[in-house]
Amino acid sequence: MSKDPDRLLTPREVAAMFRVDPKTVTRWAQAGKLQYVRTLGGHRRYRAGDVEALLAGEHPRMPHAS
Numbered sequence: 001m002s003k004d005p006d007r008l009l010t011p012r013e014v015a016a017m018f019r020v021d022p023k024t025v026t027r028w029a030q031a032g033k034l035q036y037v038r039t040l041g042g043h044r045r046y047r048a049g050d051v052e053a054l055l056a057g058e059h060p061r062m063p064h065a066s
Helices: 011-018 022-030 048-055
Strands: 044-047
Touching: 011 022, 011 044, 011 048, 022 044, 044 048
Parallel strands: none
Antiparallel strands: none
16 A cells, blocks of 8 residues: 555556556546546646555545546
């Protein structure tokens, strides 16, 4: 587990963890499978704890409106 579950990861970092294309990560976020937050510039970022939960086969927290 990550030392900081609230650390924000880029789509590329998440994609590398799952060995998928970053566009797949974006589709997961749009489908509600992975919570994300928006940066001030409008980019998606993913909490490390949520990503690790998904990797472990757990259902991460439900997304809130961002």
